[in-house]
Amino acid sequence: MPTIHAKKLQPTIADILEAAGATSEYAEIVAEHLINANLAGHDSHGVIRVPSYVQAIENGRLAPAGVPKVVEETASMAQIDGASTFGQVTAKIGTELAIKKAASEGVALVTMYNIGHTGRLGTYAEMAAEAGMAATVWDGCIGGNRSVVIPLHGQGRKVGANPIAMGFPSEKYGATILDFATSMSAAGKVMVARDKGERLPDKWIVDKDGRPTDDPREFEKGGAMRPMGMPSVGHKGYALAMMVGFMTMMASLPSGAKMPKEDRWGTVILMIDISRFGSVEQFQRDVDAAIDYVKADPLDGEVLYPGEIETRRRAERLAAGIELPDATWREIMACAEGLGLSPRF
DSSP states (O other): OOEEOHHHHHHHHHHHHHHTTOOHHHHHHHHHHHHHHHHTTOGGGTGGGHHHHHHHHHTTSSOTTOOOEEEEEOSSEEEEEOTTOOHHHHHHHHHHHHHHHHHHHSEEEEEEESOOOOOOTHHHHHHHHHTTOEEEEEEEOBSSTTOOBOOTTOOSSOBOOOOEEEEEOOSSSOOEEEEEOSBSSOHHHHHHHHHHTOOOGGGOEEOTTSOEEOOGGGTTTTOEEOBTTTTTSHHHHHHHHHHHHHHHHTTTOOTTOOOOGGGOOEEEEEEEOGGGTSOHHHHHHHHHHHHHHHHTSOSSSOOOOTTHHHHHHHHHHHHHOEEOOHHHHHHHHHHHHHTTOOOOO
8 A cells, every 4th residue: 555645645636636627726725635634544534535526526516616605694694505616615614704703703603505525524623623612513414315324224325424523622632523424434434444455343334235234345336324323322323313414404405596405415513702701721721621530540441532543643644644545546546647647756
């Protein structure tokens, strides 16, 4: 498997996206987002996504130069039409707008629709924490071609992986981040296991006949993800997925817009200005103290705070480089070759 340093990999990814039709600005935003996902250890949301993005551009489902616009707005709320462009671009705009509105009004809610894959949701929670704010982000759908999860006791791809992210600032530990799908894993992790030739743990998916399996190849043959907590407490993941879907329905109810069911995907960001409740610095110290308290008495391993693995992985991969499965690298190079490019390294 090739190991490539982030500073060398990012320009190549940006070149591919720009050659596929993205503006140079969008290509840089998306490439940086994907590389940061790899650095954080979330290869499922990293450069493995590039071939699917190029394919989406080629088949007209992704507008690489679309311009997101605010279609409804109040002092503390906004609704953004993503113009079918990269989800990372629209979500970055939406998060920045939410931070600005929360700074003014104390709390802000921004919804986004008509967007591509938003990538690693934790990125937007990190943006909030770095601004000294708290945030919750929901992303998902019920129905349509982005649904990949079977309902509890049901069959077929009826619900999205519908992830949730939350972020809080701290002084010593930096951004503390929760970010997970409400299915057994993100669908991208199945893609990573497939490219590595590995089996899945805990039978994350079912095959086309609804039978639990650990073979990642069955997912592309008509299989589906299982709700988080299967088999014993799958009702929790399923219920969370449904509620995320309901939450994001607000994003996909644009005034006067008509979208096909397969595009009913939305992202919602709730931003809270912590300073309205007191000192942000004191809150950060309190978060540090809470983390220190929880970590103090390990039993059978180290106690980690939410986001600690990502922080460590980022430091490791910045130093050692990003290791990519051979299959992933071949697909990325095939994209480059198909667009008349060669890597910069």
